[in-house]
Amino acid sequence: MSDIYSKAKSVIVWLGKEDESAKRALRFQHSLGPVLKRIQEEGKWQSLLHFSFDHIDFYRSVGIEPFHHVDWIAYVEFHKRTWFHRTWIVQEVALAQKLVVLCGGTKCDWESMTVVGEFMKDSRWANILLVRSGQNPGARVNPGERQLSISRLAQRFQSQGSHAEDARLHCVYVCDAGNVNERGAYLEWMLHVTRPSSASDPRDKVYGVLGLITSLFGYDRNFIHADYNKSAAEVCTSTTAFLLGNLPLASALSLVEDAENRNIQDLPSWVPDLTAQHRAMNRTGHGRYWDAGSTIRHSTPGKCQVDSNVLHLCGVKCDTVSLVSSPTDNLLQDLHGSELMGVMRKMAPTCCNGQSRSEATWRTLVGDCTETHYPAPSDVGTSFHHWLCNQAANAFVLGRRGRTDSAKFLALHDSLKDMAESEGLLAATEIDRRVAVLESTLVNDSAFFSQEYLRFDVRAKPFWDAASCFLRKRLFLTKSGFLGICPPSTQPGDSVWVLPNAKIPFMLRPLADTTDHKLVGEVYLHGCMNGEVGSVFSIEPIQDITIT
Template sequence: MDFIGFPKRNCATDKPFVYTILPSPTSIRLLEITSKLWCRTKYSFHVVELTEAPTFDVVSHSRRDLVPRNNIILCDDKTLRICGDAKNSINTGRKVASKTSGKMKTRYIWIDSVCINPEDPMDRTAQISMMPKILKKARNVIIGLGKKDAFTSDAVKALKTLSLVPHDEWSNLVSLDWDCQEQYFYRLNIVPLQLRSWLSLIAFFNRPWFSGIWAVQEVTIGNDVIVACGKEIIPWETISKALSFLAHTEWYKELHTNRLIKFPRNALKGRRLKRHQILLNSEIGFKMAVIQLESTRAGSESTQILPLFRYLLRAHRYCEASDKRDIIYALLGLSRKDTLPFTKFPDVLSVDYEMAAQDIYTNVARILLQCYGLGILSDVQDSIASIPNLPTWVPDYSVLRRPLPLSMRGDCTWSACGNLEWKQEFLETEPNSLILQGMLLDTVCEKVKKQNKCLHPMEFLDGVYEIAAHLDPVYPLSMGGKFQSSREVVWRTILADTYRREHPAPQQCEELVVHYQEWVRNGVRNEPQATCSMQRLNLTENQPRKYGKEEFSYLEKEIEAANDARTLFRTRKGYVGIGAQSLRPSDEVWVLAGLGG
């Protein structure tokens, strides 16, 4: 008889872990970690009222890949499936805690992807509602960025270098050219950062955690934030100083691989720097989510006041979330509750994971419209919403807002609708409808086919000439009884009639724009089509040079700000305007009551 083997025993480890319902809305699960010499680390859940919780740390990680849950830990002698990031972060949190607070046999941590039942929306609702209180109660917030890579050591050194720059020296750098940084660092007796260091910073801040929406709440509310990357432990204070420096000097705008051209590429020779070479040849830069993350944290710390909900929604549209509802709920927990919209609607906005994302975003939009008026419509993105079935008037706060409202360039002093007021009316029977009042102005008949700020200036001007070529010499609409030339209308339109935060733009801008066009034309060779259209606008080809590169560069920035993600269009009656790039011929142009800017 052949021996096959012993029969398989039913042991505790074969049983999957099953979450139990918490005894009260203010209870939490803490992951209890018990470590003994020469013994396997044991995990178990410790259920307790938050107010009576033992000392614990919050452990944070990237929520980008919460599924599949292919990793297993033994919790209460049962198999608990968790995602890989969570397992690595638990180990990181345990090691960081032992370094910062001494060795203990038993530790407690709270990690949302493990301590919240992922299959129970009611449990998730209750726990996420308490998250601000959990963060305040925790001793530390330990952030696990993941394993060390080829960029980590250089990135940490660069962070420490930037954090050493004295705050009173920052103002000296605001107007300093990026190319002058080396002599600036030498003057402060600081070794200048080289290409590999800047590349490492780009790689470091492109780790997924920094773009996550929950990072905003964790660093703003958390008591003592510690960042771990591999074996490197970095206090948030170091990262904060480095980010504040980059934001104040606006050097973060230069931290893109296609702008690091001043550095010699031979500095990256060698097999050890192969990853740096690959990164340099890619299209990657510094994310605005990182700058906004530190801006919100620093602002809250300096004022000791939480930010406004409306501000947070606009500021953190660069953030990412695996669940679109998290964008709203993470910022909801971070908002001041003694201002609008909470004072007007105290019980309407609350965490509820049984609601669909479409309903949550629509509800938020309705409430904000009732509190702030139709200006909220400027938050609507010019793209297909990422949330299915979202009404077209509802902002999708989980995607970038483009184009940015023109009012962000300065005080919005114009009012298209005059004194007409919007009569608010919301029908409960039609929650996806928005009732507006207004006047039909005209219909779009032509738009620039290609127009955005990434184009070469001559390509941009070619698009302007396309529209200008079909305009009458005198504009059909009078201003204060006076008629404008088509030339004046065009230059005012491409500037959104604002220059150096002044509206209307000063008349001398006309001459500046003319010289700018001549300057751009002199930089290119093939201009037969442009010359014909320029004559239509009465632009001469050889006007004397009165302005220099500095004035033209500033004008370019103003034109880019006004036209980013917008397009110039002409209507059937001969009006000119700039609008969203998605507009099409036959679209209607309306003046809405209550929408001033």
């Protein structure tokens, strides 16, 4: 199939039949796309990202008539179409010399659709639209994001000679690792990129991208080949074992999803269920998440071994989990600020690296990074300050409105205010100002706020944007007092380990009456960075690790 797509004069993509909703979505995208493209070329892209999608000033800035709510919902519905979420479309788009996109009998402007998807991603409007349309933002890829990722992948394929460096930069950070198995590196990266996609045959989550590797690097009889005599579990296990055995980093461990997201329940814990449409921590760009793949090297050649579905590694034990919070969705979205403050109270006032516990908290909630910076700049902390003010004001107003649970919200307001004031984060006048604006404009619990209040919300946006990358994770504290982000299934008693020279730990669960462990997943632990594990932790000697 890769030969057919790459040698064809043109490839026709058919998105399905055209209905009234699709017509509306296409008009929407073809109207907004060229405007956004022009603004992008003029360097004014960032100036639009602070607007709400129902903000009249956005339409004034771009010079178009406002869209109706039904147009936005049609856009969401359009990107639910099966084609956008299939594994096989990757090579269909990436290898095509010329791409023609049809919806029914209507030719679609692929470039306009892609630039709208890019804006939806950068502005975070896609998350809001999913909520407004009654969907869980974590349930699937945001509208437009899938098309954007495939378009960018196609651009890389069409840039002659760039694929090998791309594999290095985006997959294994091997600028200092010497020789690399490029096929393996690119396969691992492709498995990460295509993870949210689906396939009617689950084995095609691996086999559906092999043609791309062959088109780039040629045929290799020692590489992975499609074998439909294997079960899906066997394909996942053998593929992961190949990556761990042929790449200088253990980055395949970072593909492992939380146990609650697995479709194949009998997989070894160190093997990612590649059939699960899991969105792992993004390991691209500048290394925004210092995960299990960032700088881990096998301590000695051949030390990373697979024997009868058991993984043998060596590492050091740093700490043990003592407390796990509710999912960060609840901490940040559902006004459960009292629990966040409760976690902070259990921390030492000053962390090991000299930061206050409030700074350690906001840096942990955002993984100490933004889309473009690591560590996160201090203005994200200022944004966290505004977010807390908004939370305290919201809780106060809801508490005064005679609800049956008013006492809970008033107590929450007091908790937020007391803790935040003691940390030097909030001033009563700041909260009072927000309360006054909110009380004058709020009609009911789900009302749209006034433009004056939205300006408060805009100031909280940088923190929220960065923290939203870690929704559905949990905060955890270790016995030594370190704060981190962990997979949802983490439990007190789980142990935090690193491999030699690693910049970040991962979580293991000791099994009773045995030396074996289960891999829980990758974590972010604040204070363990820049490879200086020994200067921060009192760690045990290097030990052999057996992961079942």
